[in-house]
Amino acid sequence: MNKITSAGLPRVLACFSLFSACATPPAQESQKSSQITAKRYEVVTPGTHPGLLFCAKELPRLRRRAKGEGLAAECYGKVVELARGPAEGNRRGRKLNAMALVYQIEGDAELGRQAVELFKEIIAEIDPYKCYEEIDSDFFATERWPKAFAYAWDWLFELMDEKERAVVLEGLESWCKALYEHTEAWWWRNASINCGAIPVGALGLLCTAIQGETDHPEFEKWLVSAIHRIQRNYFPHSWRETGICIEGPCYAQYHKNPTQFGEALRRTGGPDIISLSGAVNAGNYQMFQWMPQGGCGPIGDNTSYGRRVFAAAYLLGIGEMADGPALWTFIKYTDRNRLNPLLAFLLYPDDLEPVSPGEAGRPTSCYFEITPNRAGYFYSRSEWDNERAAWFAFATRYDNANHQHYDMNTFLFNAFGEKFGTHRNIYAYRDENHGVDFEHNIVIVDGGGMPAFDPITTCSAQNSIKGLLTGLGQGHFADYVRGDAKASYQDRSDPKSSPAVQADRSCLFVKQGPCPYLVVVDEIQKSEDREHDYHWQWYTTAKGVTGAGSLAEPLLIEGEEANCSIGFLEPTAPAVDFRLVKGGSSRYPIELGLIRVHQHGGQVRYVAVAGAWKKEGPRPSFSKGPEVTGNPRAVSLVVESGSFRDLIIWQPADNARGAGKEIACGELRTDGLLSLVRTDPSGQVVGYMLGDGRNLSFAGQSLARTEEPASVSADNQRVFLTGGRRAQQNRPPLEPRGKVRLPHPRAEVFVDGELISPLTMDPGDVAVVGNSVLR
Numbered sequence: 001m002n003k004i005t006s007a008g009l010p011r012v013l014a015c016f017s018l019f020s021a022c023a024t025p026p027a028q029e030s031q032k033s034s035q036i037t038a039k040r041y042e043v044v045t046p047g048t049h050p051g052l053l054f055c056a057k058e059l060p061r062l063r064r065r066a067k068g069e070g071l072a073a074e075c076y077g078k079v080v081e082l083a084r085g086p087a088e089g090n091r092r093g094r095k096l097n098a099m100a101l102v103y104q105i106e107g108d109a110e111l112g113r114q115a116v117e118l119f120k121e122i123i124a125e126i127d128p129y130k131c132y133e134e135i136d137s138d139f140f141a142t143e144r145w146p147k148a149f150a151y152a153w154d155w156l157f158e159l160m161d162e163k164e165r166a167v168v169l170e171g172l173e174s175w176c177k178a179l180y181e182h183t184e185a186w187w188w189r190n191a192s193i194n195c196g197a198i199p200v201g202a203l204g205l206l207c208t209a210i211q212g213e214t215d216h217p218e219f220e221k222w223l224v225s226a227i228h229r230i231q232r233n234y235f236p237h238s239w240r241e242t243g244i245c246i247e248g249p250c251y252a253q254y255h256k257n258p259t260q261f262g263e264a265l266r267r268t269g270g271p272d273i274i275s276l277s278g279a280v281n282a283g284n285y286q287m288f289q290w291m292p293q294g295g296c297g298p299i300g301d302n303t304s305y306g307r308r309v310f311a312a313a314y315l316l317g318i319g320e321m322a323d324g325p326a327l328w329t330f331i332k333y334t335d336r337n338r339l340n341p342l343l344a345f346l347l348y349p350d351d352l353e354p355v356s357p358g359e360a361g362r363p364t365s366c367y368f369e370i371t372p373n374r375a376g377y378f379y380s381r382s383e384w385d386n387e388r389a390a391w392f393a394f395a396t397r398y399d400n401a402n403h404q405h406y407d408m409n410t411f412l413f414n415a416f417g418e419k420f421g422t423h424r425n426i427y428a429y430r431d432e433n434h435g436v437d438f439e440h441n442i443v444i445v446d447g448g449g450m451p452a453f454d455p456i457t458t459c460s461a462q463n464s465i466k467g468l469l470t471g472l473g474q475g476h477f478a479d480y481v482r483g484d485a486k487a488s489y490q491d492r493s494d495p496k497s498s499p500a501v502q503a504d505r506s507c508l509f510v511k512q513g514p515c516p517y518l519v520v521v522d523e524i525q526k527s528e529d530r531e532h533d534y535h536w537q538w539y540t541t542a543k544g545v546t547g548a549g550s551l552a553e554p555l556l557i558e559g560e561e562a563n564c565s566i567g568f569l570e571p572t573a574p575a576v577d578f579r580l581v582k583g584g585s586s587r588y589p590i591e592l593g594l595i596r597v598h599q600h601g602g603q604v605r606y607v608a609v610a611g612a613w614k615k616e617g618p619r620p621s622f623s624k625g626p627e628v629t630g631n632p633r634a635v636s637l638v639v640e641s642g643s644f645r646d647l648i649i650w651q652p653a654d655n656a657r658g659a660g661k662e663i664a665c666g667e668l669r670t671d672g673l674l675s676l677v678r679t680d681p682s683g684q685v686v687g688y689m690l691g692d693g694r695n696l697s698f699a700g701q702s703l704a705r706t707e708e709p710a711s712v713s714a715d716n717q718r719v720f721l722t723g724g725r726r727a728q729q730n731r732p733p734l735e736p737r738g739k740v741r742l743p744h745p746r747a748e749v750f751v752d753g754e755l756i757s758p759l760t761m762d763p764g765d766v767a768v769v770g771n772s773v774l775r
Contacts, residue, residue, distance in 0.1 A: 079341050096152050101346075128174050139195045256313035293387050319349025358385035366753065413612075416613075474720055477713050481507050562612055575599070642681075
């Protein structure tokens, strides 16, 4: 063990004891995951060098990694190039770390000594206070030197003599003090979002590096503040258990400093603030938001960053969760030209086998909750490992928008590699329309433009839009979501604005078969006492459309390899217009086509269906379904192709029952809000969907029956049961209990997204799920 000052160690350990006693923030107690594997790191005494991201005991493993194959070895090769190549100005920090790491891995004492001299040169040359005076509000730049110095101190410590260490340590203490004081002067000081997490994480890392040697009187203040702000502010506020960062995928990458700080902290005997955070699941989340054809699904703000969203810091969480599919996705899609090679090499989980999500049997859809019990994002695809798979996303938002958009109940729809239904950041930052409602695939009331009076640099960051995800049914065959956005139509930047009377949207994504399609039903009423103009919106990458928009003559979007048609059951003769919308910047121009369907009235309803098909394949047809009895407001729709016929029924919610009324349509009986039965050419049921109901039957045969409202999606491969949501009451979803019919006796059964085994099987191939058996 290296020399440690007698004054420093006991005080630092006392700090750790203080925070270890309350290491689990109250808001995150439920975020401990059974997936976390055994401890993957070595713990050393503060003052042991190296010790931040690896210790001497781990060097043989790192050396094998450097000589191996694959991404980690490739990254190490880039580290070596950086260590032995030229660097000037600010790039010297990266070169310094590369030289120090190569010294540790290869034992190149000459290179290590050169690194020590460069370290001393930079410390003597740059005054930290002048540096931060020049940096001013550029919080991105605050991390540059403290992080470089932390690793240089840790990896070069053994090469410096006592005199050199004393001089350098004094400089590092000045950097800690300067960074702390600079951070304290800015609004991001509490580090609840990315702006503050960058400097505070860097400060924590540098403090952890020098903790065994410093006796500075302010050191405890620096370190304790960093622990507190990352553990209690950043991780609980910015991350959710499922791996979603509330600011969006671009901003998720800025957990790199908190993650490096947290890893160094626990490796040196401090509290584990990483495994209790949702950041360890960042790779899992990104796997779902990544579109089959590539690219980050444009939900929320700043999602057009391509493969940059796969940051090196994700690798720590991927290893922590032993997530082979996330590792496979990371390796396949990360932008290796932008990837931090040093961090990727050190954090790479080489004991984890990458396996594709399809091979691992991952469900093809997942709901990522942002506000517990209230709202979040839903992503789905027809299959994994296929770049032409159909893909669907749905967004609800309850909390403050911040870097996200005013996009309640918006959706995206891709198929066969074509972005048929999409949107982008059309209006850049500092544009008055940045992130407003009419930038999205939602229903716009009158002129739209919410929020009208928000600060120009954000989008309703100060205001909750209070949207609710009121229905959810995930599946392999089809997915169902329902959102209530009536409170979202109150523009809280305008004191004269009021919520809508009703703004419900239901979506059914039917993804299996030759023609994936999407059903979208909207019921909206802005006011009790006056009529409004309503504009149903659909953005597309196409530069033109043809057709009338009816079921008989749907709108046609032509892609390169596939087409998409959009037809309306209601209104029966839609008033459609199409225009090109241009935005972006001179460097990154954006041009999207916008389809709008207009209605005027008090309460209006839209019932739309959009189906995609390969140009050489069968085209789906749409038609009005049989008459529905039991609810005069219910409607039915038929979608068919040569290999299937789908009968779909929608009805509004009966709030008194928590589901719909008992209705009938042809041979279909249900109380579900959105139900579907698929039959093959012989008339046999091969798939079905019950959305928010207690029963579904067809031709006298019960397909699903549950005690409480639930959603069931089933085909020959998988059956999914999802408990009914209680978002309006801010209560957890109901536990699904009941019987479902398996279309195939070997179909896998999932409950709330988790694979289970049927408890019993009766002669009718009915899986009994949950704790109750209904006869």
